[in-house]
Amino acid sequence: MPGGVIANPSTFTLKPGIAQSVAFNASSYAKTTSSTITVTTTSGTLTHTATLALTVAAAGAAAPDYSLSVSPASLSLTAGATGKSTSITANALNGFTNAVSVSLSGLPSGVTANPSTFTLTPGVAQNVTLTASSAAKAGSATITITTTSGGLTHTAALTLTVAAAGVAAPDYSLSVSPVSLSITAGAAGGTVGVTANALNGFANAVSVSLSGLPGGVTASPSALTLTPGVKQSVTLTASSSAANATSTVTFSGTSGSLSHSATLSLAVSSATQPAGSVDVTTYHYDNARDGLNSAETTLTLSSVNSTNFGKLGFYSTQGVVDAAPLYLSAMKIGGATHNVLYVATERDLVYAFDADTGAQLWMKSMLGAGESTSDDHNCPQIAPEIGITSTPVIDRSYGSNGAIFVVAMSEDAGGNYHQRLHALDLTTGSDLSGSPSEIQASYPGTGIYSSGGSQIFEPGQYAERVGLLLMNHTLYMGWTSHCDQDPYTGWLMAYSEQSLQQSAVLNLTPNSGGTSGYGAGEGAIWMSGAGLAGDTSGNVYFLDANGGFDTTLNANGFPSSGDYGNAFMKVSTAGGKLTVADYFNTSNTVNQSDFDEDLGSGGTLLLPDMKDASGTVHHLAVGAGKDASIYVVDRDNMGKFNPNSNAIYQYLSGALGGGVWGMPAYFNNTIYYGGKGDVMRAFTITNAKLETSPSSQSSASFAFPGTTPSVSANGTQNGIVWAVEASSGGAAVLHAYDAASLGHELYNSTQAGSRDSFQDAKFITPVVANGKVFVGTPTGVAVFGLLH
Secondary structure: OOOOEEEEOOOOOOOOOOOOOOEEEEOOOOOOEEEEEEEEEEEOOEEEEEEEEEEEOOOOOOOOEEEEEEEOOEEEEEOOOOOEEEEEEEEEEOOOOOOEEEEEEOOOOOEEEEOOEEEEOOOOOEEEEEEEOOOOOOEEEEEEEEEEEOOEEEEEEEEEEEEOOOOOOOEEEEEEEOOEEEEEOOOOOEEEEEEEEEEOOOOOOEEEEEEOOOOOEEEEOOEEEEOOOOOEEEEEEEOOOOOOEEEEEEEEEEEOOEEEEEEEEEEEEOOOOOOOOOOEOOHHHOOOOOOEEOEOOOOOOOOOOOOOEEEEEEEEOOOOOOOOOEEEEEEEEOOEEEEEEEEEOOOOEEEEEEOOOOOEEEEEEOOOOOOEOEEOOOOOOOOOEEOOOOOOEEEOOOOOOOEEEEEEEEEOOOOOEEEEEEEEEOOOOOEOOOOOEEOOOEEEOOOOOOEOOEEEOOHHHOEOOOEOEEEOOEEEEEEEOOOOOOOOEOEEEEEEOOOOOEEEEEEOOOOOOOOOOOOOOEOOOOHHHOEOEEOOOOOEEEEOOOEOEOOOEOOOOOEOOOOEOOOEEEEEOHHHOOEEEEEEEOOOHHHHHHOOOOOOOOOEEEOOOEEOOOOOEEOEEEEEOOOOOEEEEEOOEOOEEOOOOOOOOEEEOOOOOOOOOOOOEEEOOEEEEEOOOEEEEEEEEEOOEEOOOOOEEEEEEEOOOOEOOEEEEEOOEEEEEEEEEOOOOOEEEEEEEEOOEEEEEEEEOOOOOOOOOEEOOOOOOOEEEOOEEEEEEOOEEEEEEEOO
C-alpha cells in the first residue's frame, strides 16, 4: 500500500459467493503514484491472491481516465443480409494513454460481432461489424460494450434491431441538400433542405436538432419536426463579425428508438478572394484532377515560343521537390500583398515564396525535436530521404489566415518512424490548433500481416505518396509501400479538417490470404503521385496497386472477404464512414497482380458530364496503368468483376504505346495521355465515348515514367498542353504543345541552348498560374514565363 493510502476494512473474512466492499482513501499528503495492491486470501492450507492497479492523483488533479463513445448508437439488421458496422472509441481524459480492452455482451442468438473482443488505443476508432444469420429471430436487444483498463471500467450501450429475413424494419434516412455550403459574413444566408426519407413503410414524425455551428452563425429554425418525404428548409446566416471558419454541422434526427444524422460542410468567409485572381490549391487544379487551368490570360498560342518564353528564375530549396507546388494570388503576408508559391520538400520543409520575385517569405520544418527525415528504406522510388512526398492541399478560408495541410514522415532518435498531419498558417507557417496530429490506424482483418484480428498501420512501412484530397471539410489520404517491401496492406484514411483527428479508416486488403508476393495483402495506393479524386456527391476515386482480390463474389457482386487489390475504386464517405460503393477489376486481375502489371501506377480523372447521341447524360471516370490500356468507367455502374470480360463502359485495349506512371489531363472534349517510352496522345471524346485512335500525337517520346501533362487556356481558347520529359542523365525538358494538335510544338526548353535547362524530379507535373509555369526539381522550383 503506498504511503498515505488506507483500506477500510484492511482485513476481513469472506463467505463464498458473498462480495465484500473495500474503500481506499488517500490522505492529503499522499504522493502521486501508481502501484499494484496484492489481495491475499487463506483458508486452511489454501492460499490465493489477486491484484488491483491503484493510481493516486495529486490533490486537486483529476486522475487519468477515459470516456467511451459508440457511433452510431443503434443498428438495424436483417437476418441473412450483409452486416453493419459501428465505431467504438476510447477518448482520453487527463492524459490517459493506456490500452483499453473491449468485450461485447448481450448479443441475441444468431447475431455475431467481428471482432467481438479487441484492444483500443485512446483516440483511435475501431469498427465492429454485427451480422445476423438467416436463423436470427426478429426483435430488439441492447448490446453492452464493456471496457477495462487497469482499475477503470466503462460501459456503453448499442441498441440493436433485427428484422426477419426478407422483412426490413420500418426506418428512415436523413439527408441534406446541398451537402456543402459557403456563406459570407454580413451577407444573405444560405439555405439547406432537410428531408427524412421513409424506408419500409416508415410514417412517424422525426425531430431534428442542429449542432456544430461556428461562432456568429445562426440557424432559422434551429430545430424542426419532419414529416417523411417532405423537405423543410433551414437558413444559415453569418453575422458581420463572424470570422473565417470551416465546420461540420450535424443534423440529428430522432423518432422513437431510431436515430440518424446527416452532415453539412459549412465554410464561412469574412472576405472574398480578390477578383480575377487564380489559385492552385490542390493537385491538378481541382478534385476532378482534370489538370486544367482555364483562367490563363497571359500565356497564349502566339506568345509561347523560344524567343518570348523561357526560364525566368529558380527558387532554391533544401530537399527534393516531389510534391506539386501550390499557388495563391494576392495573399497578405508581413503587411504586403504577394502572389505566393507554396513548396514542400523531402527535407520535411515547407516554403512560401513570392511567386513573382522568388523572395522567401517563410520556411518551416515539420521535424520534431531530435528528429530527422526518414531514410529511403533501400528503395529508389523516393530517395535519398523521405519527408513530405505528396502534394499538400490549401483551404484559403480556414481559420483567420487560411491553412496548408501536409503529411510529413520522420524518424526519431530511437529509430521510430512517425507520420504526422500538419495544418500550417498560410501567412506564417506556424502549426495551427491541433497540429500536428500523429497518424495511427487499425482495421478489422484476419488476412496476411494481421495481428489479433486486426490490420495495424505501421508508420515505417508506408509513405503518403498520393496528393491529399480535401472534400466537404474532410482530408483524405492514401498510403503506399516502399518498393513492394512486405508487410503492407492498402490504407485509405479520413481526417477532420477542423480537429485533425481521424474520422474513418478503410483497409483494402484486410483479409487477403497467401504468404507473400504481389497478390497477397498489399494493395497500396500510390498512383505515381496523382491525387485522390472526389465528386460532388462526396465519393472518393482512385486506382490501387497489386494485391489480394477475392474472385469469389457475394450476392451483390462485391469480393466476399472485402479484398480489393488492383482495383478501380469508388468509396462512399456518407455518414462519416469509408465504405466501398462500387469498383472495377479487370478480368485477369489476379494475373496482373502476380506479375506486377497492375493499375496502381496510374491516376484517376473524373470527366465532366457527357451526353451521348440520344441525349443521355453519363458520369464517367478514366484511368490507365501498367498494361497500356485505357479504362473508362461509368461512375454510377463501374462494372465490378467478370472473369470472362472487362464489362465496363469503354475499354481501349493497348491504346497507348507504353504503361502509365502518372495521369492524363482534359480540355475541350479531349484526353491527353503520355505513357512510358511513348509519344503523348490526344483522344477526342465524341458522344460520350473516346475515339479509339488518337486525333494527334507529339513527335517527342517520353522516357520512364512518361509524363503527366497539364493544360492552360482562357476558357476554351488558347489551349496549351504542358509536359515534362525526363532523361536518364537527369536533365529535363519542358514542352508546350498546341492543345488542338500535339503535332504543333510551341516550345521546348532545349531550343535556346542551355538558357532554360533544369533537372528532372520524377513524377512531377507542371503547374501554370498567372502567366508562369512552375516545375519541381531535385533542388527547388524552375520558373518559366514571358521574357519580355
